[in-house]
Each structure stands twice: as C-alpha cells, then as structure tokens.
Amino acid sequence: MYDRYDGLIFDMDGTILDTEPTHRKAWHQVLTKYGMRFDEQAMVALNGSPTWRIAQTVIELNNATLDPHQLAAEKTAAVRAMLLDDVRPLPLIEVVKTWYGRRPMAVGTGSESALADALLSQLGIRHYFDAVVAADHVTHHKPAPDTFLRCAELMGVAPEKCVVFEDADFGLQAARLAGMDAVDVRLL
Structure with missing residues (x-):
C-alpha cells in the first residue's frame, strides 16, 4: 500500500x-x-x-x-x-515493523528529544527509525512543515516522496504544507 x-x-x-x-x-x-x-x-x-x-x-x-x-x-x-x-506501542507499530529495512523511516514529534529518545529506546523501537526530529530540533513547530521537512532531509528523501502518519490536525496540516501525503490514523 x-x-x-x-x-x-x-x-x-x-x-x-x-x-x-x-x-x-x-x-x-x-x-x-x-x-x-x-x-x-x-x-x-x-x-x-x-x-x-x-x-x-x-x-x-x-x-x-x-x-x-x-x-x-x-x-x-x-x-x-x-x-x-x-506507555505501550499502538497497532500502527506493525506498519513500522513491516517497512523496516525496506524504506527509510523517521519520527517527527512535538515532544522534546530527550523524552522521545527515552520512550523509543525504552520500548525497544528506536532502531527502526533513521531519524527522530523533535520540538527542540526545529524553530517552527507543527502546523509549520519544518519538522517533517527535516525528517525528509535526514532520511535523504524528497518531501513529495514521503508519507506522514499523524493523529492531529496540526500534524496533518504540517504534512500538507511540506508537500507530503498524509494518513490520518484516527480514520484507520
């Protein structure tokens, strides 16, 4: 898909x-x-x-x-x-596991980097992601596109060739502004 x-x-x-x-x-x-x-x-x-x-x-x-x-x-x-x-992973983690090693993947979060890294590491899923871009890595936060544009840059992928998985209106807006397709996970 x-x-x-x-x-x-x-x-x-x-x-x-x-x-x-x-x-x-x-x-x-x-x-x-x-x-x-x-x-x-x-x-x-x-x-x-x-x-x-x-x-x-x-x-x-x-x-x-x-x-x-x-x-x-x-x-x-x-x-x-x-x-x-x-904290526990949500069912979407299965998409991450399915695509691991097949496509570069990143996390783009409004949380601070120390918290994001601690959570992803504690749950044993940090290794799935080529990059983690957090609130303290960008100046302009969601709904600005900066978080997702930085993810694409760190993955070495053109923004228009990325898809973003989001559960928040600000994040969906940020993905659109970045020129990326978005999946509203609230609808899955």
Missing part, C-alpha cells in the same frame, strides 16, 4: 505510542498544584504543538502569570516519571 513512497514519517504521541492518557494525567497533576484547570477538548486541539506552547495557552486561559517554559518543564518531568512505566 505504501510502495509508491520512498520514505515514511510517523508522529509519535497518539500515532505509534499510546501516550495521550499519560500526558493528560501529567497536565492535571502539574496544573492542580497551581490551582489551574484545562479543557480536554482545547488540549486535543493543540495536539502536535510543543509543550511550552500548550503551557502558554493554559496559562492564558487561566489568567495566570507563570512562565510557560517553566510550566512545560514541570509537565515534561511529570510525564517522564509516568511514561516509562505506562
């Missing part, structure tokens, strides 16, 4: 790894400490964004005066403590 592509790019959270419940739990834990709340639907709309951008939105919605980068760091620490025990 993906024979016509020279490179496959996968989002991480919610696409190949079941991290979403843990991310929500970590946000709840950190925000409760500050007496702040978040709307789950608003969070889902921000999927694919870097953590500091989500923190900035939460701070604005709560009329708080916290530093978004500090709040993001606290949330990332909470996630890291939980994720390594709670």
Whole structure:
C-alpha cells in the first residue's frame, strides 16, 4: 500500500505510542498544584504543538502569570516519571515493523528529544527509525512543515516522496504544507 513512497514519517504521541492518557494525567497533576484547570477538548486541539506552547495557552486561559517554559518543564518531568512505566506501542507499530529495512523511516514529534529518545529506546523501537526530529530540533513547530521537512532531509528523501502518519490536525496540516501525503490514523 505504501510502495509508491520512498520514505515514511510517523508522529509519535497518539500515532505509534499510546501516550495521550499519560500526558493528560501529567497536565492535571502539574496544573492542580497551581490551582489551574484545562479543557480536554482545547488540549486535543493543540495536539502536535510543543509543550511550552500548550503551557502558554493554559496559562492564558487561566489568567495566570507563570512562565510557560517553566510550566512545560514541570509537565515534561511529570510525564517522564509516568511514561516509562505506562506507555505501550499502538497497532500502527506493525506498519513500522513491516517497512523496516525496506524504506527509510523517521519520527517527527512535538515532544522534546530527550523524552522521545527515552520512550523509543525504552520500548525497544528506536532502531527502526533513521531519524527522530523533535520540538527542540526545529524553530517552527507543527502546523509549520519544518519538522517533517527535516525528517525528509535526514532520511535523504524528497518531501513529495514521503508519507506522514499523524493523529492531529496540526500534524496533518504540517504534512500538507511540506508537500507530503498524509494518513490520518484516527480514520484507520
């Protein structure tokens, strides 16, 4: 089915790894400490964004005066403590295994690189990917195309010969802007 592509790019959270419940739990834990709340639907709309951008939105919605980068760091620490025990691969990992060694593959994620590498390594799947491009590797995040364009560059594949697997609207938009085909995994 993906024979016509020279490179496959996968989002991480919610696409190949079941991290979403843990991310929500970590946000709840950190925000409760500050007496702040978040709307789950608003969070889902921000999927694919870097953590500091989500923190900035939460701070604005709560009329708080916290530093978004500090709040993001606290949330990332909470996630890291939980994720390594709670996260499992999603069924799409079978596509990764099927195409391993047949096409170059990359992960393009809105998570920070330390967290992405820790998760992929802990689950024993890091070796499947030729590259991992995380939020701290690009200046312009999803929905900008930079993450996926960098993946294509690191794989040595022209953007128009790549397909992106995504579960978030921002990521699907980023893939289109990069000139890549996209598979909305929520529809699989």
